[in-house]
Amino acid sequence: MVEIRLKNSKSRRVEVLDPIIPGKVSMYLCGPTVYDRAHLGNARSAVAFDQLFRLLRHVYGAENVTFVRNFTDVDDKINARAAETGREISDITAETTQWYLDDMGALGVMEPTHMPRATAYIAEMVSFIEDLIARDHAYARDGHVLFRVRSFAEYGKLSGRSVDDMIAGARVEVAPYKEDPMDFVLWKPSADDIPGWDSPWGRGRPGWHIECSAMSHAILGEEFDIHAGGSDLLFPHHENEVAQSCAAGHAFARIWLHNEMLQVEGKKMSKSLGNFFTVRDLLDQGVPGGVIRFVLLGTHYGKPMDWTEKKREEAEKTLRKWYDAARPGGAVPEAVVAALADDLNTHAALAEIHRLGGADLGAALSLMGLWDGTVPDWATAFDVDLSAFEDRLRAARVTAMQSKDFSEVDALKTALLGAGVEVRMTKENVELLPGPDFDPAKLEDL
Structure with a gap:
């Protein structure tokens, strides 16, 4: 079997993927908070780890890979959007969830094995929090429940920070219900006009961090192979996930993967700079989904990437050429699989594909999520009569x-x-x- 090596953010080393259950792989990816359209940065994470999902299925067999990507459908941003628009929260989350699925589908992103919604796992979150209180890692006060950060000795190891340095260098909310400035919210009270659920601490809603711990545990169990997400989630979200899950007695994730951030034409994507755009913006401008995916895969997931118009043009030209030469059937060349198995080196995999033609080219493009066996309409648009x-x-x-x-x-x-x-x-x-x-x-x- 192909040996897959991945850069573990926790150990800072490239490690061989050695599944907990031999022959079977489990993976969790922090998904979107559904209150608006997914932007290009959101798409980078989805495409990168969809590519890993495809590789795992190729190596281990589709039936032996379990991939979970959640939807956060209870959040203060969603509540704010409902207040702004006067719409029902359930309508907003249903609509934006489908937007996400449609837009990612246009980029060749496969639907994961499980797509849990946070609101469907409130009971599991309450039970999780009760366990943390019983273990003295959490405490209830004024309708809130908070995680006692200093009760977990390894807090900060994932992100490489110390608690004292974090307090000294950060603007941390010092609320009257906190024992320590670094303690984070597991449960908070809800006013009558926002979503809330009954709990031992009164009507309220979960904090963001507890959601992924509860859902991953409910679906994947005490320990799973891979946890992935954007580097912007490393702290505090993933650090807090580790703390509360391990404090509850769960081994949690073995390998942590983080994709780096995205720029546009050399600058941070920002509405104030006028270079912020969603996936739907690009699709509506006529940029094919396959072209967007190609550009995103052109840079290794662990490196910062720059979206440029030049890259988009080159991607479109290359794909037109490949679609003209690709044929159904064939086998994915070992060199392409080897590149992907080397910490998901998509840039190297695309370089290998440049050498291919015929059926093997078609098979390789399928593994990369760039071809479904038919030439898309946009790629034949220039087939004019000369x-x-x-x-x-x-x-x-x-x-x-x-x-x-x-x-x-x-x-x-x-x-x-x-x-x-x-x-x-x-x-x-x-x-x-x-x-x-x-x-x-x-x-x-x-």
């Missing part, structure tokens, strides 16, 4: 052979080549083929 230009070039050549003046032939060839058309001329025939750089607009003057 027969009129062929006739014109033939006639010009006949005239030139008689007059010995080939200036018109040369001019036509130069214009066609400049438009990305391959010109094939023999004594008997003229054939024009649109290449990956074909731009029909450049033929308008002809």
Whole structure:
């Protein structure tokens, strides 16, 4: 079996994936908070770990891989959106959840094995919190329940921080119900106009961090193989997940994976800079989902990436070329699998694919989530009829052979080549083929 190696954020080392249950792999990915459209940064995490999901299925078999990606559908951002719009919270979360599924589906992101919603696991969260209180790792006060950070000696090891340094260097809320500034909320009271559930501490709702611990435990058990997410979640979200899960006696995740952040044209994506856009924005502008996925996979998940218009153009040209050459069937070449098995090196995998053609190319593109066996409409949009230009070039050549003046032939060839058309001329025939750089607009003057 292929040996998969992954960079474990917890150990800071590349480690061999050695599944807890031999031959079976379990993975959890922190999913979206559903109150708006997914932006390009959200998509990077979804695409990167969808690629890992695909690799795991290829190596271990689809039936032996369990992938969980949650939906956070109880959150103060959702409550705020409901207050702004006057809409029901359930309507907002249902709509935005489907938006996410549709937009990620357009990028070739497969649906995970399980997609739990936080609101369906409130009972498990309450039970989890009760256990932490019983173990003296949490306490209730003024309708809140908080995790006692200093009760967990290993707090900070995942992110490489110390509690004292975090207090000294951060603006931490010192609420009257906290024993210590670093203690974080597991449960908080709800006013009558926002979602709430009955609990031993009164009507309220869960804190964000407890959600993933409770859902991963309920579905994957005491310990699972991989926990993934964006590097922005490393602290405090993932650090707090580790603390509360391990304090409750669960071994939790063995390997932690974090994708780095995304920029646009060399700058942090920001609404104030005018370079913030959602996946739906790009799709509505006519950027194909496969092209977006290709650009995202072009940079290793563990490195910062820069979305640029140049990368988008190059991705589209490359995919057009590949779709023209790909054929169904075949087997994924070992070199492509080996690149992905090397800490999900998608950049290297794409480099290997450049050497392929035919059925093996099709198989490799399928593994990368870039091809479903059919050529998408956008990739054939430039399949135009060049027969009129062929006739014109033939006639010009006949005239030139008689007059010995080939200036018109040369001019036509130069214009066609400049438009990305391959010109094939023999004594008997003229054939024009649109290449990956074909731009029909450049033929308008002809």
